[in-house]
Amino acid sequence: MDSAQNVAAAKEIVDKVRRHIVIPTAIEPTVATIVDVNTLKARNEFYKDAKNGDNLIVTPTRAILYDPDKDIILDVVPVQLTPQAASSSSAMMKKK
Numbered sequence: 001m002d003s004a005q006n007v008a009a010a011k012e013i014v015d016k017v018r019r020h021i022v023i024p025t026a027i028e029p030t031v032a033t034i035v036d037v038n039t040l041k042a043r044n045e046f047y048k049d050a051k052n053g054d055n056l057i058v059t060p061t062r063a064i065l066y067d068p069d070k071d072i073i074l075d076v077v078p079v080q081l082t083p084q085a086a087s088s089s090s091a092m093m094k095k096k
Contacts, residue, residue: 013068017073031056055068
């Protein structure tokens with residue numbers, strides 16, 4: 001996918017999630033697709049119900065775990081974004 005396709009795919013995912021939970025329109029969340037769920041599950045219980053292909057939507061205040069196949073939110077947790085956290089999770093997720 002090129003950059004324009006990635007942006008369009010991320011927008012489509014966020015639009016679907018916005019049907020279930022309020023995400024302010026002024027916020028452009030980071031969207032990632034889970035590609036190594038077992039590693040994530042080993043590190044954090046937040047991913048216990050996730051599977052490869054699910055999406056992680058990160059806003060400045062929360063992380064939302066979304067199953068696009070079932071069109072449901074699996075979990076939501078508060079977050080405090082730090083550069084260190086972003087770099088450690090990027091190896092296990094493919095950003096959209």
